[in-house]
Amino acid sequence: MTTTDVPDYYAEFGIGTGDSAEEIGRKLDREHRSWAGKASKAPTSDKRREAEDKVRRVLEARKALTDPSARALYDQRLARSRKKAPEPREPRAPRPAPGGSVRDWVGIAERNIADGDLQAAEYELRQAVHHDDRNAYAWRLLGAVHQDLGAYQDALQEHRRALQLAPDDAANHVLIGNVHTALGDHHTALTWYMKADELSPGDLATELAIGDGLYASSRFDEALTWYEKALAHSPGHTGLRDQISRIWSLRAEGAMITHPVSRRLVVASEEAARRILHCVDQGLAVRPADPDLVGRLEFYRGLAAESLGKTWRWHKSMLWVLVPAVVVPLTPARPPYAVFVALAALALVAWIGFRPRWWHTRASLPRNLLTPPQQSWSRA
Numbered sequence: 291m292t293t294t295d296v297p298d299y300y301a302e303f304g305i306g307t308g309d310s311a312e313e314i315g316r317k318l319d320r321e322h323r324s325w326a327g328k329a330s331k332a333p334t335s336d337k338r339r340e341a342e343d344k345v346r347r348v349l350e351a352r353k354a355l356t357d358p359s360a361r362a363l364y365d366q367r368l369a370r371s372r373k374k375a376p377e378p379r380e381p382r383a384p385r386p387a388p389g390g391s392v393r394d395w396v397g398i399a400e401r402n403i404a405d406g407d408l409q410a411a412e413y414e415l416r417q418a419v420h421h422d423d424r425n426a427y428a429w430r431l432l433g434a435v436h437q438d439l440g441a442y443q444d445a446l447q448e449h450r451r452a453l454q455l456a457p458d459d460a461a462n463h464v465l466i467g468n469v470h471t472a473l474g475d476h477h478t479a480l481t482w483y484m485k486a487d488e489l490s491p492g493d494l495a496t497e498l499a500i501g502d503g504l505y506a507s508s509r510f511d512e513a514l515t516w517y518e519k520a521l522a523h524s525p526g527h528t529g530l531r532d533q534i535s536r537i538w539s540l541r542a543e544g545a546m547i548t549h550p551v552s553r554r555l556v557v558a559s560e561e562a563a564r565r566i567l568h569c570v571d572q573g574l575a576v577r578p579a580d581p582d583l584v585g586r587l588e589f590y591r592g593l594a595a596e597s598l599g600k601t602w603r604w605h606k607s608m609l610w611v612l613v614p615a616v617v618v619p620l621t622p623a624r625p626p627y628a629v630f631v632a633l634a635a636l637a638l639v640a641w642i643g644f645r646p647r648w649w650h651t652r653a654s655l656p657r658n659l660l661t662p663p664q665q666s667w668s669r670a
Contacts, residue, residue: 296368299351307365311356318355319528319579322348326495326527337400345494345524352526395421396428403435411435426455430462437469445469460490464499471499476506494523498530510537521576531576535583538573542566542590547659549651555590557597558652558659566594597648 300307303321305314325344328337354364395418402411415432418425433448449466456462467482480503486496497520504513517534524530545562546555557563570591578584 296364297347297350298368299347299355299364300368303348303351305351305355311358311361314355315352315528315579318348318352318526322524322527323529326498326524342494349524349526393417396425396431399428399431399435403431408435408439412439424455426452426459426462429455430459430465433462433469434465437465437472442469442473458489460486460493460496463489464496467499467503471503471506476503479503480507492523494520497523501533505533505537510540513537528579532578532580532583534576535573535578535580535587538569539583539587539590542569542573542587542594545569546590546593547655549654550656550659555593556651556655557593557648558655559648560598560646563594563597563648566590570594597651598646600646601650 299305303317305317309317322345325341325348328341328344353360355361395414399411399414399418402408402414412432412435415428415435418428419432422428429448429452433445433452436442436445436448446466446469449462449469452459452462453466463482463486467479467486470476470479470482480500483496483500483503487493487500490496497516501513501516501520504510504516514534514537517530517537521527521530521534542565543555545557545565547558548554549556557566570587573587574584578587
């Protein structure tokens, strides 16, 4: 909903005038995720542009409403604009009938989909392809409906039929990838997503789909690259920022070792501690909104920082150093240097035991757990 001059973001996105900046941010994040998903599944270019336009408006609403000074200015402009009479909306031109049919099967199906009546839409689209089996758009839309209904094999057949008629349709490639994702075949889904990006580069929904596919395949480095590319197009996307931060959290966790006794994550090398601190800094730099994720990163930072501090701990190897300090002074004919031997042994024990905490941790671990710091972190 908009006024004559200023878009009414309050009415358009269900925001209350008394909502705080945090509440507004959460509502806009939900809207952003919803419309970004619709853009990736849009059955037509018109629907896709509509969803992408909605994503753009969500970002504009965030700029206008989450900053107190910008919101005050926006409220003033909106109040002045509301005093003007709204212009009448022009009726939308009806969609031409496919294949010269009297009934607009596809147009009716689109309205059914908008109303959530997928069964009715399926019937209309089956009639559409029956009357015109060369209608690539109708085949693609029928495949999207079957995908939403869970009939994945039917959806694949219809999408492939649409692909034969329109091989360069990027949206159809994304939809085929979505079907394979739903079937758990992330490798095949990635192939289709990558092809869609080649046909229509720079599309946010496609970049998110590629990132999600790589993440699901545990290819975190590649996923991070695509997520960062998508973030450049949509810097206010909260879910995207959380996902990037989550990957850095996995990197930090991958630099640690699970202690066999306490079953807790521990840091066993200086290099691992430095890497954890770097990963935490990167993860927090994107400003994740998930409080649990932020807390986990801060916890990892604390473990790494603590591991670099020095402390004294007893080790069994020190026992052999203490033997001269005890035996020499107790010999019947105590040599004149006995006191020096005892003091030197005690000093050596103190020197051996005073080490960084990661060093003491490493000494307490079995050798089979002392993996090199460069080991792949994707195990997390």
